[in-house]
Amino acid sequence: MIWGAIAHDVQTDLIIINGTVNTECYIHDIIKKSNVIQLANSEYGEFKWIFQQDGVRPHTSKKTLTYLKQRCNVLDPWPPNSPDLNPIENLWSIMDTKLKNCNPKNEEEFIKIITNVWDTLSWKTLENLVISMYKRIDLVIEREGESINSFY
Template identity: 25%
Template sequence: MIASDERFEDVIFSDETTLQLHDNKTGAYRRKESAAPTNCRPKHTLKVHVWGGISKRGATQVLIFDGIMDAAFFVPEILEATLKPFIDSVYPDGHRFQQDNDPKHTSKLAKNFMQENNINWWKWPSESPDINPIEMVWNQLKRNVSKRNPTTKEQLCQYIEEFWLTEMTPAHCAKYIDHIYKVAPVVVSVGGKATADIPGRLFKESSSGMSMQYFHDKLCAPQLRQKLTVMMGDR
């Protein structure tokens, strides 16, 4: 469980996601009398995988890669080459590293490296991925890249890197992380079910400078609990 007074000041939240060209719905023009095409999507969708971490002191470097990530890739490319330099530089006074329980994260190779290099893996509640603030980052990244409509892999990678460089400032990272104060009480209240954008719609005020206890207490109000029930039922 996450303590109600948790501030996440020393936590590095991490995750992976996938971005691809042709993520938007594609259309095709046809004569009125002709049959609609059965498939307008390209046969081979070009995609890249992305790993990143955020903290209240800023973001790690973003790593863009092809293919499947396994432990043999995860340890040297992410833990050693990307995460550890960030920890050494930004968190010399101590840290907690959050990641999910994916097999590549929990492999013997990964565990041994983290132990040997003093990477403090913070076990994270598995009830709902909604609590991880980097999920909001991925949503924003995908919207940002989609609006720019990349047509080549080079453009796709360029737009990802530009977003990360300009948007993932310490202030923006802190804003994403503080959103947990809204999300966690809602997730607990609905038994770990996915909540999507419901916490943001339920609580209109900013979460910056607040606490989980504040939003938990608000959620105790019968009127707000009823509103949450309706929102969950409308999905």
């Protein structure tokens, strides 16, 4: 499992997890180790930003939401079928394209390559994805909830 977070002027390190991610792993090995809350608080101020995540169970468990809501604003509930509204999904697609011609020989080499791709993403790419959120919301409303993938 690969996890990373972006925001305007914020990018966490990439977190690689071998095995299953449950609530405890998500809180301790991802949220805490990534320092995402501290990074966003430092950039925007405490409780002056919104943490957006998808609806997978470790993200939406009562324990996770309690933990997060004590430390930041959380977009909850998140619409169940809304990948169009999550800029990180488009970032994963960009990374996938960059990784297409890579042929790692083993897991260690793959982790090195994907981490390098993540670390060398341009700020312009990240900013465009974050700023596009307003347009995404308008398009989803205009399309009455239908996919907007054809626009991106």
